[in-house]
Every structure is written in C-alpha cells, then in structure tokens.
Amino acid sequence: MLKTVPDLETLFSELQALRETIASQVKALSEEVLKRERMNDLKVDVACSQIDLQIREYTALMTRINDARVAAEAGAESPEALVSIRRDWAILGARSSLTRVELNQWAMMRDLVRTQVVSMRKRMPLYDPKISDIIASQNAVSDTVFAMLHAVLNPEKQSDDAEAKGCFPDISLANSQFHQHLHAAYRVLLAQEKTEPSRFLDVGCGGGLKVLSALRYFTDAHGLDFQQSYVDVARKLLDHAVGNRPEVFQADALSFEGYADYDVIYFYRPIRHESQLIDMERRIVEMARPGTILVAPYLGFSARCDTLDCGHVAGNVYLAKTSQKETDWLRRKAERTGPAVVKPEHSRPSNLWTPLLVASHRCGFDISREPVRI
Ligand SMILES: C[S@@+](CC[C@H](N)C(=O)[O-])C[C@H]1O[C@@H](n2cnc3c(N)ncnc32)[C@H](O)[C@@H]1O
Known part of the structure; x- marks a missing residue:
C-alpha cells in the first residue's frame, strides 16, 4: 500500500x-x-x-x-x-x-x-446559386405542408380594425424561402463576430411560426403584430418552444419604438398600402443600429434599399445604415463562414x-x- x-x-x-x-x-x-x-x-x-x-x-x-x-x-x-x-x-x-x-x-x-x-x-455563396430539381421538388412539397400547418395553427380571421388600418392578413412566406434568408442572415451575423446573444424580430408575425423557426438560428426571437388575436395564437404556439422563451406582443410597426434592440429584423410586406409600407421601412432603418441585418423578402424593398441607406448583402438580406462598399466586404467575409447552424448547448458538459x-x-x-x- x-x-x-x-x-x-x-x-x-x-x-x-x-x-x-x-x-x-x-x-x-x-x-x-x-x-x-x-x-x-x-x-x-x-x-x-x-x-x-x-x-x-x-x-x-x-x-x-x-x-x-x-x-x-x-x-x-x-x-x-x-x-x-x-x-x-x-x-x-x-x-x-x-x-x-x-x-x-x-x-x-x-x-x-x-x-x-x-x-x-x-468562398461559399450565401444563397445556393442552383437548387437541384430534386431539392426544389422536395421544398415544394414541404412548403405545401407548412402552408397547411400555418392555416391550422392560426385559424383567426383578419379583424376589421386591422383591415381598416391597411394590414395584410397573416399570409405566410414559404417555409423554404424563409430558411434560405435566415441561413444567409445567420452567416452574416457570424461574419460580424458579435459575441453577445443575438436577437431577432419578426415585424408582423401573425401566428408566430416564423418566430418559432428563428429560434433555431438566434438566441432570442420576438414577434410583434397589430392584431391581438394573432398575438394570442402565436403565444400559445410559442409555449412549445424549447430553450429561451420567445416573446410576442401587440404593437403597430408604424409606431414601435424598439427596433434598435435587435440584430436581425425580418419583415415580409406586412402593410398593404405602399406609402405606409415605405414609412415603416424608413422607421425601421432610422431606428435600427448601423449594421443591423434586415431580411425583407419582397420586390419593393430591393428597389428602395439604396435610398434608404441600406447595403444589399445578397438575395433579400440587407444591412441598415451601411455603405455598399462595407456591405460587400462583409458579404465576402460571410461567404467564408461555414454552413453549420449551431445553437450553444449550455446543458452539454x-x-x-x-x-x-x-x-x-x-x-x-x-x-x-x-x-x-x-
Ligand atoms: C404577410 S403576413 C406575414 C406573416 C409572417 N411574418 C410570415 O412571414 O409568414 C403580415 C402580418 O403583418 C401584420 N401587420 C400588418 N400591418 C401591421 C402593422 N402596422 N403593425 C404590426 N403588424 C402588422 C399582419 O397582421 C400580419 O400578421
């Protein structure tokens, strides 16, 4: 011994x-x-x-x-x-x-x-330049299923006051397109090398499915909607979220004061009237911090991004208050990041x-x- x-x-x-x-x-x-x-x-x-x-x-x-x-x-x-x-x-x-x-x-x-x-x-482009016929076909099927789920998850009709205000009802962006944009936004965020928790906002979140999905990429995901009954539905759905608690609240995108709190802001043409939509875009860009990643998957925004003082990264991803030269530099850096989306797992020893x-x-x-x- x-x-x-x-x-x-x-x-x-x-x-x-x-x-x-x-x-x-x-x-x-x-x-x-x-x-x-x-x-x-x-x-x-x-x-x-x-x-x-x-x-x-x-x-x-x-x-x-x-x-x-x-x-x-x-x-x-x-x-x-x-x-x-x-x-x-x-x-x-x-x-x-x-x-x-x-x-x-x-x-x-x-x-x-x-x-x-x-x-x-x-460099690996932020968007796949060519999606194979097989993947395109699988995406189409999956998008149809998601569209059905979306209808089941949010059975609420548009309220009269939301319609009178000029809101679009809860029309969902195709799931596969959303993930293409969020994946690109995620890689841009990696290129920005921020170490703090990342915060995502869906402006006009409807039934909250995109907020739930965004939680796979970002530490915090929030949503706002003009219509209270959509917010109620979204909250029920988000009760099922694992990890950080997502937040959904009633607010008008045209008067919301908190845009500076987010790293990624997503807006899928919430407002019907062009002039109000432009007011909302201007408000978001003016209030957002320089370098905030904007995901705006509709035609009008790409035409206006220059005059709004935004740089165009790729696809429907933009940077608020950033010159095109700086944006191009960040895109090249983002293209050198890998494709893996990994959320920190604090529970893993x-x-x-x-x-x-x-x-x-x-x-x-x-x-x-x-x-x-x-
Ligand atoms: C086209 S849907 C988008 C749904 C979801 N974000 C998506 O991408 O699948 C537009 C949503 O924006 C909301 N909305 C419209 N105008 C708004 C406003 N001024 N403030 C807040 N939400 C608004 C609508 O109630 C609706 O839920």
Whole structure:
C-alpha cells in the first residue's frame, strides 16, 4: 500500500500534465480557427502534431498505469488491503477512461480543423446559386405542408380594425424561402463576430411560426403584430418552444419604438398600402443600429434599399445604415463562414474539445453529426 501511493500520485500527475498539454494545444487551435482567413496553417499543423504526439504518449501511459496497478494488487497482503488498493486506483482508472473517450474524438476534431483550413481559402455563396430539381421538388412539397400547418395553427380571421388600418392578413412566406434568408442572415451575423446573444424580430408575425423557426438560428426571437388575436395564437404556439422563451406582443410597426434592440429584423410586406409600407421601412432603418441585418423578402424593398441607406448583402438580406462598399466586404467575409447552424448547448458538459467546438461554431463549422435514427 505504502509503495503504491507514490506511483499512483505520479501517474495521476502525468495524466493531468498530458491533459493540460492537449488543452493548451486545443486553445492554440481555437485561436487560429477564430482568425478565420488569417489563420496560420503552420501553427495549426504544429498544434495538430502535438496532439497526435500526446495521444501516443497517452497509449504508453495507459500501459504503465495498468502494469503499476497489477503490481500493486499483486502486492496486497490481505483481502482488505486488495479492496483498499482497488479503491485507491479506481479514481485514476475513471479519469483515464474519460480521457480515452475524449481522445477517441480527436480524429473528428482534426477533420473539423482541416475543413476550416481548406474552406477559408474559398468562398461559399450565401444563397445556393442552383437548387437541384430534386431539392426544389422536395421544398415544394414541404412548403405545401407548412402552408397547411400555418392555416391550422392560426385559424383567426383578419379583424376589421386591422383591415381598416391597411394590414395584410397573416399570409405566410414559404417555409423554404424563409430558411434560405435566415441561413444567409445567420452567416452574416457570424461574419460580424458579435459575441453577445443575438436577437431577432419578426415585424408582423401573425401566428408566430416564423418566430418559432428563428429560434433555431438566434438566441432570442420576438414577434410583434397589430392584431391581438394573432398575438394570442402565436403565444400559445410559442409555449412549445424549447430553450429561451420567445416573446410576442401587440404593437403597430408604424409606431414601435424598439427596433434598435435587435440584430436581425425580418419583415415580409406586412402593410398593404405602399406609402405606409415605405414609412415603416424608413422607421425601421432610422431606428435600427448601423449594421443591423434586415431580411425583407419582397420586390419593393430591393428597389428602395439604396435610398434608404441600406447595403444589399445578397438575395433579400440587407444591412441598415451601411455603405455598399462595407456591405460587400462583409458579404465576402460571410461567404467564408461555414454552413453549420449551431445553437450553444449550455446543458452539454464541457470536455477537452469544447473550446475548439465553440470557436468552430462561431465560424459556421461543426463536426458531422450522425442523423438521428428512429
Ligand atoms: C404577410 S403576413 C406575414 C406573416 C409572417 N411574418 C410570415 O412571414 O409568414 C403580415 C402580418 O403583418 C401584420 N401587420 C400588418 N400591418 C401591421 C402593422 N402596422 N403593425 C404590426 N403588424 C402588422 C399582419 O397582421 C400580419 O400578421
């Protein structure tokens, strides 16, 4: 027993030192990943080789741990002493098994880093230039189903006062188009490198389905609508949201004061009358912070974006109070982000790779996750 304790401690320290070496290399990798197109390939290679080396060291250390444990057990002078030795070694055993599980993920992590080294050399457009006939067909079917769901979820008729005010009823933008725009907006937000929680607003949210969907991309998603009965329906739907609680409230887009609180503002032609619609667009742009991402999927806005002091990013995505030159620069940066949409999972326990995963997610990259099997 006396003889085994120092061995145990030495081995524990060696395992700890190995973990710390790997953690420092993971930190170095994460820092390089966050430099994006300015990442230093050589530093990445060196960090990867160091981790490879530590993994070989780990295999050798495991053999020594095993040998030492077997020798300690063989030296036990009584059954009680054997139980005590096994108890002493159990903690090291558990720690080294956990390390093995973590190190088994290295191949996946190395691929994640390599993908980013390669991807930073080329750009991926924010919108797919050509959607295949197969995907287009699948989208059409899925959009039809969503349109049916939308009608079921919001059975409310337009109120007389909303109609008199010039509001459009709750007409849904096709689901697949919405996701194309939000995905592009998400990548622009990644390119902006903001670290605070991201906030999304749907101006004229109707039954709230788009607010629910936006929660997959952004930390907070809110919606406002002129019609109280739509707001009531949306609130019921959003009770089912997982994670951050979405907020929906009654407000008039023409007098709402809170546009400056959002990073992404989506408006799908809520107002029927052109002059009021233009008043709303002007209000949004004037009140929004410079660089706020606007998603406005209708023709009139693209024609007016110049005069409204907005830059056009791509498709139906714009930047408030941003010159076209700056907007083009940000679009090119956004095109270097990856396609992965990952929401932070605070509930997931952190491990050796967490800093690398977090850095990669901030650049739009993720490990390839197995599809859920049913
Ligand atoms: C075309 S629907 C859009 C629904 C949803 N945002 C979507 O993209 O599927 C327009 C919505 O805007 C709302 N709306 C119209 N005028 C508004 C106003 N002045 N203030 C707030 N909401 C308004 C309508 O009640 C309606 O729900």
